[in-house]
Amino acid sequence: MAQVEATTERIIAADAEAVFDALADYKEVRGKVLTGHFSEYEVREGGDGEGTLVHWKLQATSKRVRDCLLEVSEPTDGQLVEKDRNSSMVTTWTVTPAGEGKSKAVVTTVWDGAGGIGGFFERTFAPKGLGRIYDDLLQNLATEVEK
Numbered sequence: 001m002a003q004v005e006a007t008t009e010r011i012i013a014a015d016a017e018a019v020f021d022a023l024a025d026y027k028e029v030r031g032k033v034l035t036g037h038f039s040e041y042e043v044r045e046g047g048d049g050e051g052t053l054v055h056w057k058l059q060a061t062s063k064r065v066r067d068c069l070l071e072v073s074e075p076t077d078g079q080l081v082e083k084d085r086n087s088s089m090v091t092t093w094t095v096t097p098a099g100e101g102k103s104k105a106v107v108t109t110v111w112d113g114a115g116g117i118g119g120f121f122e123r124t125f126a127p128k129g130l131g132r133i134y135d136d137l138l139q140n141l142a143t144e145v146e147k
Contacts, residue, residue, distance in 0.1 A: 002112075002113050002115075002119060003110055003111070003112060003113065004110065004111055004112075004113040004122060004126055004127060005108060005109070005110045005127060006108070006109045006110075006126065006127035006128075006130035006131050006134070007106065007107070007108040007109075007127075007131070008106070008107050008131045008134040008135045008138060009104060009105065009106040009107070009138075010104070010105050010135070010138040010139070010141075010142060011098050011102055011103070011104055012102065012103050012104075012105055012138075012141065012142045012145060012146065013101065013102055013142070013146050014101070014102070014103060014142075014145040014146055015097070015101055015102075015103060016078060016095045016096055016097045016098075016103035018103075018145050019095045019103045019105055019141070019145055020078055020080075020095040020103075022141060022144060022145050023080055023093050023095065023105070023141065024048060024049035024052075024072075024074070024080055025047075025048060026043050026046070026047045026048065026049075026052050026054050026072070027043055027047035027048065029141075029144060030054070032140070032144060033137055033140035033141045033143075033144055034056070034137060034140075035133055035136045035137055035140065037058055037059050037060065037133045038056045038057065038058055038059075039056065039057045039059065040055065040056055040057045041054070041055070041056045042054070042055045042056070044069075046072070049072060049074050049080065050072060050073055050074040051072065051073075052070075052071075052072040053069070053070070053071055053072070054069075054070050054072065054082075055067075055068065055069050055070070056068055056070075058133075060126065060129055060130060060133065061129065066084075066086075066087065066089070067086055068084050068086060068087075068089070069084065069085040069086050070082040070083065070084055070085070070091075071083045071085060078094060078095045078096055079092065079093065079094050079095075080092070080093040081093075087111060088111045088112040089109060089110070089111040090109070090110055090111070091107060091108070091109040092107070092108050092109075093105065093106070093107050094106045094107075094108075105138055105141065107134045107137075107138065109130055109134070113126075
């Protein structure tokens, strides 16, 4: 099994602390900025960054749905890590300053891919598809915090 990785980033016209706080707000903001690829969103524990347990289903393609139960940690300032209890998937959100009143938000998701020909297709196409999903999510986040 090879590790599969998808990374997307966006410059947002808001300071890094505001962007990070919005990302870490699973009670109010996160559910609002998710795209139509996410369903059954539910905060099960916590709701603000470290210690949050959140559930959703991610429909990456018409046939591929992941049931995600994510434990949230904040290993360093400006970083949220979501580890899926149901799979090897780990998503890391990093928010850093990017000039006056701007920030850079980067989201990277990694998981253990399948082997064989299916794994080849997964490594080839999944990062692009997930990248598009997270690009739309980051656009929604930008719209939310740039108000």
